[in-house]
Amino acid sequence: xxxxxxxxxxPDNGAQTPEDARxxxxxxxxxxxxxxxxxxxxxxxxxRPPEPAGAPKELIQPVVALVAxxxxxxxxxxxxxxMAVIRGLASxxxxxxxxxxxxxxxxxxPARAFGNLLEVPTLFYAVCAFMLVTGKxxxxxxxLAWVFVALRALHALIHIAWNFVPFRFAAFVGGCVxxxxxxxxxxxxxx
Numbered sequence: 001x002x003x004x005x006x007x008x009x010x011p012d013n014g015a016q017t018p019e020d021a022r023x024x025x026x027x028x029x030x031x032x033x034x035x036x037x038x039x040x041x042x043x044x045x046x047x048r049p050p051e052p053a054g055a056p057k058e059l060i061q062p063v064v065a066l067v068a069x070x071x072x073x074x075x076x077x078x079x080x081x082x083m084a085v086i087r088g089l090a091s092x093x094x095x096x097x098x099x100x101x102x103x104x105x106x107x108x109x110p111a112r113a114f115g116n117l118l119e120v121p122t123l124f125y126a127v128c129a130f131m132l133v134t135g136k137x138x139x140x141x142x143x144l145a146w147v148f149v150a151l152r153a154l155h156a157l158i159h160i161a162w163n164f165v166p167f168r169f170a171a172f173v174g175g176c177v178x179x180x181x182x183x184x185x186x187x188x189x190x191x
Contacts, residue, residue: 024166031170038174042144042181051139056132062145063128069153070117076160077110105163113159117152120176124148127183136189144182151175 016024053059084090084107091101128145131137155171158164 027166031166034170035173035177039177042147042178045140045143046181046185048140053137053139053142058139058142059128059132059137059145062142062149063125065146066117066121066124066149066152069149069156070114070121073110073114073117073156073160077114080107080110083107109160109163113156116159116172117156120172120179121152123183124179127179127186130190131186134190136186138189141182141185144178144185148175148178148182151178 081090081095081103084103085092085095090103090107093100094102124145131141151171151174155168155175158168158171
């Protein structure tokens, strides 16, 4: 996988040309429209009358799906890193922490995606645990949990496959907004 230059930077010196800036602006307008559509969808979803959720397994399923996604990305990280060492694209010293023999950017994409899956999702795991323990959740919150997992999967896919920053940003922000709505609904039902 060659390094991507889809972030608006010129591949030779990192400076943006006016054409790059206009292209990037257009991409961020698309991102803004996608996020606005997500917000409208979340408002519509949350404005429905509460329906009781079924068995706890309905809420446990998205949690297990996110754990499975994290495991898959971990496997990709291990595979990419070992492949880079075997092919001579990275030095073992780099992975010891000396940062000598830095591998190509694509080798570390799964590692950064894996790190991302250990950050914001901790708040997802916490709210799901609180909802399961208290029983304060409904069908909408189960759907919100699935939306969060889908956006995290999309974020990881974009990050690993082509690392297109504007779309990765949209998936990240969309997931954070969805998680915020999940927490607000839980707090409203519990406090």
